Amino acid sequence: MTRAPFSIGGIEVAAGERKLVSLPMTALANRTPMALPVSVCHAGEDGPTLFVSGAVHGDELTGVAICRKLLAARSIGLKRGTLLVVPIVNAFGFIGHSRYLPDRRDLNRSFPGAARGSLAAQLAHLFLKEIVGRSDCGIDLHSAAIHRSNLPQIRVDSHQERAYEIAQAFGAPIIVHSGLREGSLRQAAQAMDVPVIVYEGGEGLRVDDLSVSVGLEGVLRVMAHLGMTDRRNPRRPPPELAIGSKWVRADGSGLFRPFRDIGDHVAEGEKIGTVADPYGESETELKASIGGIIIGRANIPAINQGDALFHIAKVENASRLGERYDRLERKLADTMPDEDEIL
Known part of the structure; x- marks a missing residue:
């Protein structure tokens, strides 16, 4: 039996198809229309729905680069389930090179939002309804703020069993326990029983190859862990949990x-x-x-x-983690996968 199409924004994506769907939002002051574009990859076989999002903070470009590489690949090997990729959630901040929206609100403190609230509240509501509400789990990609750098890491509430399992599958060098913050995407998604992990790597308004490589590999590892692909994850030491x-x-x-x-x-x-x-x-x-x-x-x-x-x-063994990061720098910098060869 053919798998039913995936419906979003009034558009149907047939099994085995991939479409870029624009979810209408608002317009700029000069009447330029603004939308929330999402790339929908709908596999031929049943499976989970995973969303991957970037630029919730508009000046954090690491996630945009990871999503671009994921989508630019000739084949991501999707066999089961549905992949929703939103490289730029906060287009307003992305265009203006700003963390915030034009109303000076932080989108990641505006969830769950409201259909008739502030601009940030409306965007949060749209993303939660159309993307999170259609997903089984998610990966939200971030970097440090401007003028700071972050070691590639996963932030998750380690007490949330399903989210922690995904965090371990991602395979970043370190997992940092982070409780759910009021108004955050993670908190709103958890209230909907959708586990979400946050990847942090690199610096605001910058893209570094190591953070992109670790992030891209992590997304692919999660997809394999969920059974969405037939890819075999290479063995690596389990992530260290920061206490x-x-x-x-x-x-x-x-x-x-x-x-x-x-x-x-x-x-x-x-x-x-x-x-x-x-x-x-x-x-x-x-x-x-x-x-x-x-x-x-x-x-x-x-x-x-x-x-x-x-x-x-x-962490329990900081010296071992430091050595692992050194190896990642040496190895991944020399073996950045080509977009046609990420599998």
């Missing part, structure tokens, strides 16, 4: 000079950077508040008192 994390903040303003980078293993009390007065009258040492691995770091030299400079995750 806590802390930010090292600046005690004063000045010029930030880091001595350590993301992926580095640090000991508690170790000197990891300095903040110096521009006039050369003082210099303050930055020391690791806990032992662990650096999963986030500021990249801009001019900083203010209280700025978050290093994000350190506490």
